[in-house]
Amino acid sequence: MQYALLIYAAPDQEDALSDAEREAAYAEYLTLAEDPRSVAAAQLQPVEMTTGVRVAGGRTLITDGPFADTKEALGGICLIEAADLDEAIETASRVPAARYGGMVEIRPVVRR
Template identity: 55%
Template sequence: MKYLLLIYGDELALSETERQDCYAESMQLARDLHSNGQYLGANPLHPTAMATTVRVRDGKRLVTDGPFAETREQLGGYFLIEAKDLDEAIAVAARIPMARKGTVEVRPVIEIPGLPADARQP
């Protein structure tokens, strides 16, 4: 089963050195997951200051700069993994560096037949 591990934290909590260390540790985790067939994807996100929120209400598109809501923790990145069950996904989530400073939400992915395949795969 696929799981999306959503990484939340205070985007201002890390120094640039800590951020680079977090990226390096996350890249090693991605390599480890790839070597055992669990890695499907991962990326950090730009800060919420670069976000744009889109809503459609009564047929009208509403576009707002910034995130939908002000929160103490912001979505900062994700890992998409393959895991045999929730316990295995939780074990991977606990290895994500930001789990020590923020929160990692583990969500099973609903796979809908007929969606286009990942374009990066042969």
């Protein structure tokens, strides 16, 4: 089954790390992306680069910034193949953001 790992990080999370911790975290992200169970992975541009689009009354409305105003920001995504939720949780627990004040949301992917 496929699961999406939505990786949320605190805005200042990276700044709080030493250079060595930052390099180690990047290495962990690369290891996760290269895991055979990883279907796709991507780091997202900073939240300030977000553009929101809504259509209301036939008009397209565009806003700057994320959809939700939260403490953590969506910083990356990873699509994985896992046997079950327990395996997806094990993979998510290896995401550095989960240890450094962020969180990883796991969502099953709907197969069509």
